[in-house]
Amino acid sequence: MAAMSPTRPAMPRPAGADRSTIEDVAVAAGVSVATVSRALRGLPNVAVSTRARVQEAARGLNYRPDPNASRLAAGRSRTVAVVVPFINSWYFANVVAGAEAVCADEGYDLLVVTSSSSAADAAAVTGAFGLDRRVDGMIFVEVALEDAHIAEFARLGTGVVTIGQRTAPFPSISLDNVAVGRLAVGHLVELGHRHIGVLAGQAEDPVHFDVPGDRIAGARAALTAGGLDLHPTSVVAGRFTVEGGHDAAMVLLGRAEERPTALFALSDEMAFGALLAARHLGLDIPGDVSLVGVDDHEMAAPMALTTVRQHVVDVGARAAAALLHQLGAHAAVVQHDVRPVELVRRGSTRRIDP
Amino acid sequence: MAAMSPTRPAMPRPAGADRSTIEDVAVAAGVSVATVSRALRGLPNVAVSTRARVQEAARGLNYRPDPNASRLAAGRSRTVAVVVPFINSWYFANVVAGAEAVCADEGYDLLVVTSSSSAADAAAVTGAFGLDRRVDGMIFVEVALEDAHIAEFARLGTGVVTIGQRTAPFPSISLDNVAVGRLAVGHLVELGHRHIGVLAGQAEDPVHFDVPGDRIAGARAALTAGGLDLHPTSVVAGRFTVEGGHDAAMVLLGRAEERPTALFALSDEMAFGALLAARHLGLDIPGDVSLVGVDDHEMAAPMALTTVRQHVVDVGARAAAALLHQLGAHAAVVQHDVRPVELVRRGSTRRIDP
DNA sequence: CTGAAAGCGCTAACAG
DNA sequence: CTGTTAGCGCTTTCAG
Numbered sequence: 001m002a003a004m005s006p007t008r009p010a011m012p013r014p015a016g017a018d019r020s021t022i023e024d025v026a027v028a029a030g031v032s033v034a035t036v037s038r039a040l041r042g043l044p045n046v047a048v049s050t051r052a053r054v055q056e057a058a059r060g061l062n063y064r065p066d067p068n069a070s071r072l073a074a075g076r077s078r079t080v081a082v083v084v085p086f087i088n089s090w091y092f093a094n095v096v097a098g099a100e101a102v103c104a105d106e107g108y109d110l111l112v113v114t115s116s117s118s119a120a121d122a123a124a125v126t127g128a129f130g131l132d133r134r135v136d137g138m139i140f141v142e143v144a145l146e147d148a149h150i151a152e153f154a155r156l157g158t159g160v161v162t163i164g165q166r167t168a169p170f171p172s173i174s175l176d177n178v179a180v181g182r183l184a185v186g187h188l189v190e191l192g193h194r195h196i197g198v199l200a201g202q203a204e205d206p207v208h209f210d211v212p213g214d215r216i217a218g219a220r221a222a223l224t225a226g227g228l229d230l231h232p233t234s235v236v237a238g239r240f241t242v243e244g245g246h247d248a249a250m251v252l253l254g255r256a257e258e259r260p261t262a263l264f265a266l267s268d269e270m271a272f273g274a275l276l277a278a279r280h281l282g283l284d285i286p287g288d289v290s291l292v293g294v295d296d297h298e299m300a301a302p303m304a305l306t307t308v309r310q311h312v313v314d315v316g317a318r319a320a321a322a323l324l325h326q327l328g329a330h331a332a333v334v335q336h337d338v339r340p341v342e343l344v345r346r347g348s349t350r351r352i353d354p
Numbered sequence: 355m356a357a358m359s360p361t362r363p364a365m366p367r368p369a370g371a372d373r374s375t376i377e378d379v380a381v382a383a384g385v386s387v388a389t390v391s392r393a394l395r396g397l398p399n400v401a402v403s404t405r406a407r408v409q410e411a412a413r414g415l416n417y418r419p420d421p422n423a424s425r426l427a428a429g430r431s432r433t434v435a436v437v438v439p440f441i442n443s444w445y446f447a448n449v450v451a452g453a454e455a456v457c458a459d460e461g462y463d464l465l466v467v468t469s470s471s472s473a474a475d476a477a478a479v480t481g482a483f484g485l486d487r488r489v490d491g492m493i494f495v496e497v498a499l500e501d502a503h504i505a506e507f508a509r510l511g512t513g514v515v516t517i518g519q520r521t522a523p524f525p526s527i528s529l530d531n532v533a534v535g536r537l538a539v540g541h542l543v544e545l546g547h548r549h550i551g552v553l554a555g556q557a558e559d560p561v562h563f564d565v566p567g568d569r570i571a572g573a574r575a576a577l578t579a580g581g582l583d584l585h586p587t588s589v590v591a592g593r594f595t596v597e598g599g600h601d602a603a604m605v606l607l608g609r610a611e612e613r614p615t616a617l618f619a620l621s622d623e624m625a626f627g628a629l630l631a632a633r634h635l636g637l638d639i640p641g642d643v644s645l646v647g648v649d650d651h652e653m654a655a656p657m658a659l660t661t662v663r664q665h666v667v668d669v670g671a672r673a674a675a676a677l678l679h680q681l682g683a684h685a686a687v688v689q690h691d692v693r694p695v696e697l698v699r700r701g702s703t704r705r706i707d708p
Numbered sequence: 709c710t711g712a713a714a715g716c717g718c719t720a721a722c723a724g
Numbered sequence: 725c726t727g728t729t730a731g732c733g734c735t736t737t738c739a740g
Contacts, residue, residue: 019487019510021717032727038721045725067488068425069717077422079465087454088667095446100441100468111433111487112456112466133373134421134463158375242656252730276656299653302596302630313442375733386711391735399709423733426716 020061029057039066080159080323082316088296090269090297091312095163098316102258103288106324111135115143122158125154133158137323139316140161142211163315164211166336171326173319173337177211180308181218183343184292187306188262189226191350193290196223197252197260198230199238199245199270202336215266215294238270243272248306249277250267253289261352262290268297271305275348287348296344315339374415383608384410394419434513434677435465435485436493436670438455444651445666449495452670460678465489469497471638491677493517493670496565515677517669518565525680527673527691531565534662535572535618537697538646541660542616543580546706547644550577551606551614552584553592553599555622569620569648588614592624599624603631607643615706618677622651625659626668629702640704650698658701669693 026033030193031050039046039054039203041249046054057063072076082099084092096112103110113129128150131138137159145167153160153170160170188196198219201212220230245265252260253274265271271293278285285291293300296309320338379394380387385404393400393408400408401619411417425431438446450466455462467483483503485492491513499514499521507514507524514524542550543598552573574584592602599619606614607628619625625647632639639645647654650663672691 023717033718034720035726038726041719047725050725064484064486066426066717067730068422070719071422072420072426072734073717075718075719075732086451088444088447088451090442093442097440097442097468100466104468109465110467111463112450112454113464114451114458130418132418141727209589242653246656257510272653273656299596299626302600302627377733387734388712388736389710392710395735401709404709420733423716424735426718427733427735429716647725 013111015122019066020063022063022065024061025058025063027056027114029054052263053314062295076105076327077109077134077136078139079109079111080136080139080320081113081129081135082141082144082320083115083129084141085112085115085143087114089218091267091295094312095316095319098313098318099139100316100321101283101313101341102317102320102324108136108324114314133160136327137161139319140165140167141316141319149333159323159326161319161326163319169334171322171334171336172334173315173322173339175310175341176338177214178218179219180294180310180341181220182222183218184215184264184294184308185219185222187343187349188264188290188292189222189228189346191262191290191349193260193262194228194352195258195260196230196234196262197249197267198235198251199248199263199274200235201266202237212266219264230301237269238265238273240267240270242269242273242276245273246277247273249274250281253277253283255279260289262349263292265291265293268293268295268300268307269307271307271348272297272299272303275303275305286348290349290352292349300344301346306346306349307344309344310341311339366568373420374417376417376419378410378415379412379417382415383408422667430681431463431488431490431492431612432461433465433489434491434493434674435467435483435489435682436495436674437467437469437483437497438495439469439497441466441468445496445621445649446495448666449670449673452667452672453493453674454670455667456671456674456678459662462674462678472666479535486512490681491515493673493677494521495670495673497552513677515673515680517673523688525676525688525690527669527676527693527697529664529669530692531568532572532575534648534664534695535569535574536576537572537695538569538618539576540579541571541699541703542618542644542646542698543576543582544615545644545703547614547616548706549612549614550582550584550588550616550618551603552589553602553606553619553628554589555594555620556591561593566620567690573618592619592621592627594621594624596623596627596630599627600631601627603628604635604678605637607631607637615644617646618702619645619647622647622649622654622659625661625702626653626657629657629659639702644703644706654698655700660700660703661698662695664695665693 022033022036025034031054036054039051040058080103084095087093087096100110105350140162142164162170162172164174166172166174185196200216223230236245236248236251249263256273263274265274271291273284274291278289283289292306296307299306376387376390380390385408390408393405434457436450441447441450454464494516494517510653515522516526518528519526520526539550552570554570577584580590590599590602590605603617619628625645628645629639632643637643647659647661650661654661
């Protein structure tokens with residue numbers, strides 16, 4: 001008869017680890033591990049006194065559950081990923097900040113993944129972004145999802161929320177980018193401007209999908225409403241960067257004739273570039289040229305830039321909230337939340353006539 | 355004799371999951387799970403032919419190991435956390451970007467944690483930042499570590515690297531901030547400036563420890579070397595923001611007498627604020643006032659700002675590399691890597707005399 | 709070079 | 725309300 005021989009641990013714990021387990025707590029509290037589990041997770045069906053005893057034992061032992069063990073057992077990781085094209089830009093950093101705050105509040109971990117680091121081919125090889133079972137859900141920020149991804153997420157039951165881009169079966173948070181363009185250019189038209197230049201993104205930019213297109217469509221709509229139209233040559237790519245905006249503005253403002261009297265930059269950073277370009281050309285803003293941006297970047301106010309404000313941190317926060325809601329098995333409600341934008345008039349725009 | 359009865363799964367898998375396990379692969383390849391594990395992880399002692407067969411089976415089943423299971427079994431999570439005061443600022447976003455790139459390359463997941471979300475008291479309650487066993491290591495960016503944390507990390511064997519702040523037993527990546535101040539102000543002194551104002555952080559700011567102090571010390575050293583000294587009233591807090599820099603510059607440049615002929619801003623963002631302040635006051639830069647910043651923010655070049663360049667993305671990358679190296683059990687080498695900085699002369703500084 | 713077996717620490721039926 | 729028990733899917737000795 002072979003007695004159950006106490007086996008030595010199958011493998012070495014990493015240096016210096018010496019944590020207490022749920023079993024230690026159970027022994028200390030004089031209950032079973034199941035009860036400890038229930039008590040500590042706040043489940044019902046635990047006597048008040050028992051719960052108190054368990055909690056005290058846990059505290060005394062400085063016990064913290066091993067997340068990997070509970071993830072394995074429960075099949076949920078309480079972790080979500082936010083996938084961004086890159087993280088060191090004003091917009092994406094702010095989205096992540098909003099998402100992080102909400103996740104932290106709800107006790108979820110937040111993984112940051114750049115879509116460049118999990119390139120499309122890698123995703124194909126390793127499954128949808130290789131994050132399967134690592135996260136309960138994902139937030140995609142201006143990242144293209146292929147149909148194969150969508151199918152796989154559905155199959156795996158991964159929660160998904162998108163920002164900016166609306167992808168059929170998933171909830172999304174976005175701006176009314178048409179309204180953005182309409183507000184900005186409507187304002188300029190109202191001020192009497194008739195020749196308006198646009199600092200756009202790049203046609204080939206895979207990152208910002210409909211964003212530039214929609215903003216430009218809105219601009220065109222505002223122009224049309226005023227009986228004007230948008231010359232194709234008045235739209236110049238600015239890559240959404242300060243430098244790109246500078247270069248684009250140099251092109252538009254440097255024209256000997258047909259020089260626009262106003263500029264609509266699709267982002268504040270491009271508008272900053274335009275501000276510099278104007279200075280280089282000896283043009284005064286708003287004296288010679290009016291300028292509107294988009295975002296309400298923290299530098300917009302000190303620079304006196306008129307802009308269309310969006311609340312980027314809030315967008316990130318709402319996306320996270322929607323995702324966690326969805327993960328909470330509240331399920332079902334696929335909503336497309338279109339956030340409002342507003343025109344903030346500052347010193348960079350002026351009536352053309354006086 | 356009781357036959358092993360095939361038990362029904364203990365719990366429901368989350369909706370729609372249908373993944374293959376290591377066992378499926380083992381069956382498909384006609385080997386044991388142990389062999390699959392070894393083969394797939396590239397361990398030695400696996401016949402070439404066997405490994406090939408296993409890999410093919412895995413591919414065929416679209417198998418991906420469950421990270422939670424392997425983490426639990428192996429005691430390592432291949433996840434690291436980067437702890438920042440907040441993530442939506444130029445500096446921190448860039449640090450995170452650098453760290454993310456390296457982690458992604460090495461197959462590590464990166465958790466972003468803001469120190470505000472895991473406030474000090476929470477940390478006390480829940481253990482060192484509550485990340486125990488969730489991550490193999492952590493990167494602290496300008497975050498204060500208390501002795502209790504340090505002790506706990508040591509005890510738990512958590513890898514730690516700090517950025518900015520050097521904390522006794524851990525490797526760190528930092529700048530020579532004294533050199534930063536010396537370079538910036540040395541440049542100004544060389545140009546003949548004798549009354550130099552400093553746009554600083556805040557004394558009470560818990561976030562940036564020695565950074566402002568060191569930069570100011572460097573500034574003072576450069577002044578001293580030139581036979582000058584730093585008037586206490588010439589140092590004004592600017593909170594490391596554009597607005598703060600603007601306000602501080604208004605104070606310094608608005609003085610009727612003793613107006614500085616040059617300004618040293620401890621960050622480019624404050625320098626941008628100063629640029630605006632000068633304009634508001636009708637002062638020309640560099641005509642009336644010279645200005646030096648720190649960072650080489652992407653807006654510095656278009657703004658023609660002379661600055662002391664640091665490579666923030668690189669700092670993040672090096673911190674991650676150091677951490678992963680440490681986790682690779684290469685252990686031991688606690689190094690303090692002080693990154694170089696360099697003066698970038700642009701248009702915002704000029705010799706005082708001509 | 710490969711297989712068998714014992715867990716990692718926790719959760720979730722199920723039966724009291 | 726609480727204990728028992730069977731795994732979650734993988735890694736790692738140990739014995740061939």
